[in-house]
Amino acid sequence: MQVGIVYSKDYLEHNTGMHPENAGRLRAIMKGLSDAGLIDLLHPVKPVHASDEQLQLVHTSGHIRIVKDFSSKGIALDGDTLTSIRSYEVALLAAGGVLSAVDAVMDGMDSVFALVRPPGHHAEPDRSMGFCLFNNVAIAARYAQQRGLGKVLIVDWDVHHGNGTQKAFYDDRSVLYFSIHQYPHFPGTGRVDEIGVGKGRGYTVNVPLPRGANDADYLYVFNKVLLPAARTFRPDIILVSAGVDGHRYDPLAGMDLTSAGFGQMTGVVRSLAEELCGGKLVLALEGGYDYGALSDSVVMIFRALLGEIDYDTEIGDGTGMGGVSDHTRLQVENVIHLHSGGKIL
Numbered sequence: 001m002q003v004g005i006v007y008s009k010d011y012l013e014h015n016t017g018m019h020p021e022n023a024g025r026l027r028a029i030m031k032g033l034s035d036a037g038l039i040d041l042l043h044p045v046k047p048v049h050a051s052d053e054q055l056q057l058v059h060t061s062g063h064i065r066i067v068k069d070f071s072s073k074g075i076a077l078d079g080d081t082l083t084s085i086r087s088y089e090v091a092l093l094a095a096g097g098v099l100s101a102v103d104a105v106m107d108g109m110d111s112v113f114a115l116v117r118p119p120g121h122h123a124e125p126d127r128s129m130g131f132c133l134f135n136n137v138a139i140a141a142r143y144a145q146q147r148g149l150g151k152v153l154i155v156d157w158d159v160h161h162g163n164g165t166q167k168a169f170y171d172d173r174s175v176l177y178f179s180i181h182q183y184p185h186f187p188g189t190g191r192v193d194e195i196g197v198g199k200g201r202g203y204t205v206n207v208p209l210p211r212g213a214n215d216a217d218y219l220y221v222f223n224k225v226l227l228p229a230a231r232t233f234r235p236d237i238i239l240v241s242a243g244v245d246g247h248r249y250d251p252l253a254g255m256d257l258t259s260a261g262f263g264q265m266t267g268v269v270r271s272l273a274e275e276l277c278g279g280k281l282v283l284a285l286e287g288g289y290d291y292g293a294l295s296d297s298v299v300m301i302f303r304a305l306l307g308e309i310d311y312d313t314e315i316g317d318g319t320g321m322g323g324v325s326d327h328t329r330l331q332v333e334n335v336i337h338l339h340s341g342g343k344i345l
């Protein structure tokens with residue numbers, strides 16, 4: 001297995017001080033990977049700076065100008081979303097890092113995990129929010145299409161709903177957006193009946209779950225919703241908004257996932273990528289705010305990418321892992337009901 005890692009010390013230069021989304025997150029991850037002896041097993045993929053044209057695959061020119069202007073003065077974009085003098089440049093490198101990851105898997109690497117910051121999935125075409133300046137994964141989806149991959153599946157398992165990504169592709173049937181997230185919770189979007197509009201109707205799949213959902217609940221949803229949807233859609237590449245703030249120790253959310261659970265979810269998408277799109281799989285870091293949980297989870301994700309964790313998509317439906325809640329079972333029925341007769345489920 002050729003597994004790539006995108007990282008640059010420049011990602012530490014988006015200076016947010018004591019904000020939960022800070023440079024210490026990536027330092028903790030790199031130390032964790034080093035302590036686990038994984039660094040030598042991973043292929044470094046050098047990030048590039050996304051160009052203005054590439055940002056405009058998703059974002060308006062007005063938005064790009066505002067991020068550049070506010071960053072040059074170190075002014076916050078909103079109450080949650082800070083900038084410092086180098087933030088614009090680092091944000092270009094974050095978006096570009098995911099583009100480099102797409103290039104690497106298109107050139108034959110099996111999978112790449114882009115350890116970038118600032119994160120991206122809350123950034124909408126015309127505004128930054130929720131710690132996110134530009135939508136790294138959404139830009140990468142459009143870039144992959146520009147490079148000839150027609151259909152893109154985005155799996156968003158960050159604990160928050162990716163409002164920005166949903167908005168970018170809400171009326172588009174060439175990008176299937178699947179999100180599992182805590183609800184109600186920030187940013188307030190991601191209701192189960194948000195399924196897309198126009199030609200994109202049916203190509204947004206939201207599975208909101210209440211706080212407390214665990215590994216078994218997530219794997220059950222993956223097996224009952226994500227797998228059939230992905231098999232119907234038949235993507236040419238899979239991108240993952242791989243936040244790990246659904247971890248039980250995360251301070252900003254209330255889910256009950258474990259580090260091993262993130263490894264298992266990675267195993268599912270890796271198997272899916274092998275089955276459906278020649279293995280082309282790119283993950284990009286989104287949230288995750290407890291240093292220990294963050295670095296342990298990223299280690300498990302890389303172990304799964306390296307094939308050190310076996311996962312069979314047919315048998316691992318989560319039922320043997322401490323129980324799937326009745327609420328999760330009902331919500332899965334609800335999702336399938338809302339999509340029935342649609343294109344995907």
Ligand SMILES: [Zn+2]
Pocket residue numbers: 158159160243245286287288
């Ligand atoms: Zn998050």
